[in-house]
Amino acid sequence: xxxxxxxxxxxxxxxxxxxxxxxxxxxxxxxxxxxxxxxxxxxxxxxxxxxxxxxxxxxxxxxxxxxxxxxxxxxxxxxxxxxxxxxxxxxxxxxxxxxxxxxxxxxxxxxxxxxxxxxxxxxxxxxx
Amino acid sequence: xxxxxxxxxxxxxxxxxxxxxxxxxxxxxxxxxxxxxxxxxxxxxxxxxxxxxxxxxxxxxxxxxxxxxxxxxxxxxxxxxxxxxxxxxxxxxxxxxxxxxxxxxxxxxxxxxxxxxxxxxxxxxxxx
DNA sequence: CGGTATCCTTAAAGATACTG
DNA sequence: CAGTATCTTTAAGGATACCG
Numbered sequence: 001x002x003x004x005x006x007x008x009x010x011x012x013x014x015x016x017x018x019x020x021x022x023x024x025x026x027x028x029x030x031x032x033x034x035x036x037x038x039x040x041x042x043x044x045x046x047x048x049x050x051x052x053x054x055x056x057x058x059x060x061x062x063x064x065x066x067x068x069x070x071x072x073x074x075x076x077x078x079x080x081x082x083x084x085x086x087x088x089x090x091x092x093x094x095x096x097x098x099x100x101x102x103x104x105x106x107x108x109x110x111x112x113x114x115x116x117x118x119x120x121x122x123x124x125x126x127x128x
Numbered sequence: 129x130x131x132x133x134x135x136x137x138x139x140x141x142x143x144x145x146x147x148x149x150x151x152x153x154x155x156x157x158x159x160x161x162x163x164x165x166x167x168x169x170x171x172x173x174x175x176x177x178x179x180x181x182x183x184x185x186x187x188x189x190x191x192x193x194x195x196x197x198x199x200x201x202x203x204x205x206x207x208x209x210x211x212x213x214x215x216x217x218x219x220x221x222x223x224x225x226x227x228x229x230x231x232x233x234x235x236x237x238x239x240x241x242x243x244x245x246x247x248x249x250x251x252x253x254x255x256x
Numbered sequence: 257c258g259g260t261a262t263c264c265t266t267a268a269a270g271a272t273a274c275t276g
Numbered sequence: 277c278a279g280t281a282t283c284t285t286t287a288a289g290g291a292t293a294c295c296g
Contacts, residue, residue, distance in 0.1 A: 013229045065239025076257045093228040100221040111193025
């Protein structure tokens with residue numbers, strides 16, 4: 001027997017995925033894969049994110065070593081965010097994942113509709 | 129110009145990932161990839177999950193068409209959860225992702241330590 | 257410009273009790 | 277056995293204001 005199942009879904013792995021695949025991280029990583037960005041460039045590129053959430057996302061990604069933060073002490077201060085080599089290695093797994101969603105989203109939307117219809121029917125109660 | 133960036137991170141895709149890669153879904157999918165399971169088998173297999181969260185996770189996965197739920201009207205009732213063909217297609221992207229975490233977790237833990245040290249230092253303030 | 261700090265609202269998670 | 281219902285606690289998210 002092997003411990004693969006345990007290892008694969010161990011707390012540290014789950015926690016890592018939570019930190020890197022959360023609501024805004026993919027969008028940020030995607031931007032920074034294209035080019036280095038300043039804080040407000042990222043805000044403009046991802047209009048729905050609030051300043052607070054963007055800051056939190058950037059700190060988390062920085063802490064995990066997938067992006068880095070360079071403070072340029074001009075006046076006023078400029079901050080440049082960049083993807084790190086480690087961050088670049090994320091591209092492939094993320095691409096595979098997004099390829100899956102792109103490919104199967106239609107089937108999933110059909111499944112949802114069917115489920116919701118069954119569910120509506122079961123609330124009404126089936127006929128004799 | 130292409131719309132790849134927009135498409136890749138469109139709301140439906142993000143939402144889908146949120147529903148399928150959430151806290152407990154990976155663990156459930158992993159179990160069900162091995163074998164069909166009953167509700168309480170899953171509870172035992174994933175000891176930290178509460179009954180409420182497990183129910184919610186199973187419903188969500190069922191709604192998205194990646195698992196199915198069969199009620200065996202014995203006495204008392206038995207419920208069998210199974211992975212669907214669509215659910216099986218998730219295995220590859222998830223494996224790629226977990227391979228990434230397995231490979232890079234050490235580097236990430238180093239990055240975290242370095243970050244936390246820098247952070248602690250900046251709170252204390254650097255010496256003259 | 258690039259943030260912190262604060263307050264407030266809401267949504268998710270946990271504990272407990274009960275049911276077909 | 278496999279849930280639902282309810283209540284409570286916790287944490288995430290947004291709005292606003294201010295600072296180096």
